[in-house]
């Protein structure tokens with residue numbers, strides 16, 4: 001069995017909850033990897049998990065007695081369950097069954113593990129594993145969305161062949177990948193809801209942030225247009241969080257149904273050309289530009305002044321000539337002395353390759369890749385997951401609310417570009 005990279009999880013207190021799925025047989029390997037990376041691991045098993053993996057094996061690899069009952073007097077005397085809930089900086093449930101996820105969503109506490117989940121303020125990380133149909137069931141999907149909305153981190157499930165003989169999403173993410181994902185999860189992040197942010201984080205104080213969000217609308221005639229499914233939610237979440245972190249925020253927004261975030265100045269636009277004009281008008285006072293808008297790549301070459309009517313000549317169809325719209329973010333990135341630029345890439349396949357290509361071609365400092373083929377995230381959803389790429393690195397941000405994603409992205413911008421941001425906006 002491989003061990004994790006030494007030191008990556010040094011000092012971490014991980015409470016590993018194992019529930020009753022066949023993937024539980026992989027958990028001794030998971031414990032070895034977590035410990036190999038430096039974490040202290042305490043294992044708690046559900047009644048179902050004990051059918052799949054032995055406490056003897058888990059005790060041997062974790063170096064601690066395995067906990068499974070609220071009513072174990074000796075174990076409670078050594079470390080009571082509330083103490084255990086406080087000890088953990090991360091509660092990792094792997095594998096998490098549909099039943100366990102349903103109990104967590106309801107806040108039910110009918111065994112030691114679910115009681116601990118209610119009693120802890122540690123980060124909650126859930127690696128689901130179950131039959132593909134159980135995973136796709138609307139009940140499970142709505143439970144998972146609720147957990148993500150409350151700030152839980154979801155890892156997987158992975159797609160592939162299942163123990164039951166079916167194929168699809170439902171496999172537990174491999175132990176090495178779980179271990180790696182934990183290194184990018186902030187252990188101090190309490191699961192208190194979508195706005196569990198640190199009010200003392202003022203790391204964008206004095207920074208002028210310009211964000212584009214939402215779709216653009218490209219007119220065909222006075223009543224018709226070409227647009228896309230962007231809801232604007234991720235861009236608005238970034239504006240909200242940047243303002244919370246002390247930035248002065250201007251949001252250039254295409255048409256959305258969202259309210260103006262508190263403390264944010266919004267400029268409403270419709271077309272890509274309007275959006276570019278609005279962005280250029282703000283550019284000389286911008287330190288950080290984040291292009292989240294789903295800008296239409298093309299617009300109609302000749303917009304009709306009057307509504308296009310069905311006539312004998314158009315009865316069999318019409319052809320619209322489209323011309324290419326300006327690339328707003330590439331224009332910003334090419335501006336001499338311009339701001340730090342962060343783009344978004346919504347991709348359905350070969351995501352990393354396409355996103356890195358865009359980072360280089362458009363001359364960006366950073367790009368956030370969104371896998372829009374994943375039905376649980378993207379467009380209108382309240383949850384999202386990203387891979388952030390920059391010139392010589394990349395980092396996964398696991399599935400969370402769009403607010404938590406925004407916070408992680410902005411923290412990464414501060415971490416990587418703080419010297420450049422501070423030079424542009426010297427503190428008085």
Ligand code: C5P
Pocket residue numbers: 212272291292293294295296297325326327328329330342343344345346358
């Ligand atoms: O090329 P693609 O549309 O996939 O690039 C996405 C990124 O580029 C996003 O950050 C988006 O806001 C920005 N973009 C832009 N102007 C365009 C097209 C995309 O600013 N015309």
